[in-house]
Amino acid sequence: MKSKAGLMCVSFFAFIVLYPALFILIGSLMGEEELASNLAGILDKSVDDYVSWSLIPKECSIESYRQIMLFEPGFFVLFWNTVKICIGVIIGQLLIAVPAAWGFAMYDFPLKKVLFMLYIIFMMLPFQVLMLPEYLVLSRLGLLDTLWSVILPGAFSTFPVFIIYNFFKGIPEEEVEAARLDGAGEFRIFFSIGIPAGRSGIAAAMILQFLEYWNIVEQPMIFIDSEEKLPLSLYLPNMNLENAGIAFAAAFLSLIPSVLIFRLGQESLESGITATTIKR
Amino acid sequence: MRNNRSGYLFILLSLAGVSVFLMLPYLDILLKSFSTGNEGVSIGLDNFKQILQNEAFRIATKNTVRFIAVCIPLLLILSLAISIYIYENPKLGSMVKTSFLIPMAIPVTSVVLMWRFLFDDNGILNGILCSLGFNTVSWMNGSAAFWILVGSYIWKNLGYNIILWLAALATIDPQVQSAAKLDGASGFQRLFRITLPSVKNGTFIVVVLAILNSFKVFREAYLVAGDYPHDSIYLTQHLFNNWFRELELNKLAAGAVLDSVILIILILVLQKCWKKGGTKL
Numbered sequence A: 001m002k003s004k005a006g007l008m009c010v011s012f013f014a015f016i017v018l019y020p021a022l023f024i025l026i027g028s029l030m031g032e033e034e035l036a037s038n039l040a041g042i043l044d045k046s047v048d049d050y051v052s053w054s055l056i057p058k059e060c061s062i063e064s065y066r067q068i069m070l071f072e073p074g075f076f077v078l079f080w081n082t083v084k085i086c087i088g089v090i091i092g093q094l095l096i097a098v099p100a101a102w103g104f105a106m107y108d109f110p111l112k113k114v115l116f117m118l119y120i121i122f123m124m125l126p127f128q129v130l131m132l133p134e135y136l137v138l139s140r141l142g143l144l145d146t147l148w149s150v151i152l153p154g155a156f157s158t159f160p161v162f163i164i165y166n167f168f169k170g171i172p173e174e175e176v177e178a179a180r181l182d183g184a185g186e187f188r189i190f191f192s193i194g195i196p197a198g199r200s201g202i203a204a205a206m207i208l209q210f211l212e213y214w215n216i217v218e219q220p221m222i223f224i225d226s227e228e229k230l231p232l233s234l235y236l237p238n239m240n241l242e243n244a245g246i247a248f249a250a251a252f253l254s255l256i257p258s259v260l261i262f263r264l265g266q267e268s269l270e271s272g273i274t275a276t277t278i279k280r
Numbered sequence B: 001m002r003n004n005r006s007g008y009l010f011i012l013l014s015l016a017g018v019s020v021f022l023m024l025p026y027l028d029i030l031l032k033s034f035s036t037g038n039e040g041v042s043i044g045l046d047n048f049k050q051i052l053q054n055e056a057f058r059i060a061t062k063n064t065v066r067f068i069a070v071c072i073p074l075l076l077i078l079s080l081a082i083s084i085y086i087y088e089n090p091k092l093g094s095m096v097k098t099s100f101l102i103p104m105a106i107p108v109t110s111v112v113l114m115w116r117f118l119f120d121d122n123g124i125l126n127g128i129l130c131s132l133g134f135n136t137v138s139w140m141n142g143s144a145a146f147w148i149l150v151g152s153y154i155w156k157n158l159g160y161n162i163i164l165w166l167a168a169l170a171t172i173d174p175q176v177q178s179a180a181k182l183d184g185a186s187g188f189q190r191l192f193r194i195t196l197p198s199v200k201n202g203t204f205i206v207v208v209l210a211i212l213n214s215f216k217v218f219r220e221a222y223l224v225a226g227d228y229p230h231d232s233i234y235l236t237q238h239l240f241n242n243w244f245r246e247l248e249l250n251k252l253a254a255g256a257v258l259d260s261v262i263l264i265i266l267i268l269v270l271q272k273c274w275k276k277g278g279t280k281l
Helices: A002-029 A032-038 A063-071 A073-106 A112-124 A127-140 A148-155 A159-168 A173-181 A186-214 A218-223 A232-238 A241-264 A266-277 B006-034 B046-052 B055-088 B093-105 B108-118 B124-131 B144-169 B174-182 B187-214 B217-225 B236-245 B249-273
Strands: none
Touching: A002 A063, A002 A241, A002 B055, A002 B093, A002 B108, A002 B144, A032 A241, A063 A241, A073 A112, A073 A148, A073 A159, A073 A186, A073 A232, A073 A241, A073 B006, A112 A159, A112 B006, A112 B187, A112 B249, A127 A148, A127 A218, A127 B006, A127 B236, A127 B249, A148 A186, A148 A218, A148 B006, A159 A186, A159 A266, A173 A186, A186 A241, A186 A266, A186 B006, A218 A232, A218 B217, A218 B236, A232 A241, A232 B108, A232 B217, A241 A266, A241 B093, A241 B108, A266 B093, A266 B144, A266 B187, B006 B046, B006 B249, B046 B055, B046 B249, B055 B093, B055 B144, B055 B187, B055 B236, B055 B249, B093 B144, B108 B124, B108 B144, B108 B217, B144 B187, B144 B217, B174 B187, B187 B249, B217 B236, B236 B249
């Protein structure tokens, strides 16, 4: 009895948790007329009615997707902006954060504890705390109003260092010492022991950062002015609901890569998250 | 652990960037917070006095603190309860985990689109309330907005925290659990004597990441309600953005420094509380 109630509870939660994705999909498959009549309460303030919604569309139609392909070239420009930001940040972090995490995890050097504590603090600070001086730095570098204004600071974020650090910490010291006795150099050890052992931690950090930058709002909002350089996350919410079908289709198209990458990397993500809590 | 300087080589590039984009900016903002006038004419605490008397700063700080104070315990308890349930019913396992994790991958844009239909004055929820004969609620323009934000935060972060707790739970020796069961320890006794003490170690990280993620609800709040949302969800991030746009740079600097000091104290206290935690240096 107790476990039945528990199961009900968990399934109820699971439904709530999954519903928004379903909602977007359903909306994107509704025909224009059905959407218009469903949403009359919001679109036309003179109509005194509420939004009505059904679990499945009366008639499935891919009209909204056709329209976005044909009439919304802007969507794809912004979609690519988001993709470029994500790829740029991730490549940067792979080159910068992975070695840094290794340095913190494997060596003792003066000021290490202080520096790592600073990294944790900078990881926690909301963007707005440093937005003013960061704006000045980017302006001096001539990067304002370019995608680089988001990518470059993003490449140096300390969050992935922290996540990957916890992973490298799990590598047994004897293994590293043995390699040293065999005469392997420090960089050799990093590439032949560190990277393979830390693979899923690195993957987890990169997936988390992909999800972060796929949804980036704060930085482009301040650093980017030109509309054609904005990422998708700033454009979609401002879409006119007159074209609700297009808005739904756009939202679903931006959901696909995100969910896909998440599912592909879920296992590493889980083991990566896991490594952050377990002391080994 | 080798005590040598090749460590510096590995962190060099990262440290350079962190200096340019984080450390120097922080020193800059620290300096600005103590100086008044555009050219830093005089040094003093004027900016701090000014913002402490500022109504908007008080509201925004109160909301941000309230949000963290409500969300973090709620998230920790809810996710711990669900993960203990999953831990004790391993058959459910991966499917449940996946469905709780999916919200992490749902872009903020999709969430916001749904909000606009769900919580509009003529939206779906009010339609349901109306058809059941209740009074409708002005969701986004009332104190309900705060709780919508709380719900959205829990929704997004539940899965992540469940994974964190499950990892900690997995370290419990199953024999200890079954021995306690044989000795007639009740579910609650086992929870407080065995389960909770053994997940304690991971708590520092869990809390730190939960606070970190709590700042991200600004996205939903901003994308749905813009620069000036209802008072109950006017967060420090809204305020700082508005100060930035209005060129109230002295106030912005003082506010930023004050907030960061609170945050740093919080991190240090948390770390002290869980000295034996996962990120032992």
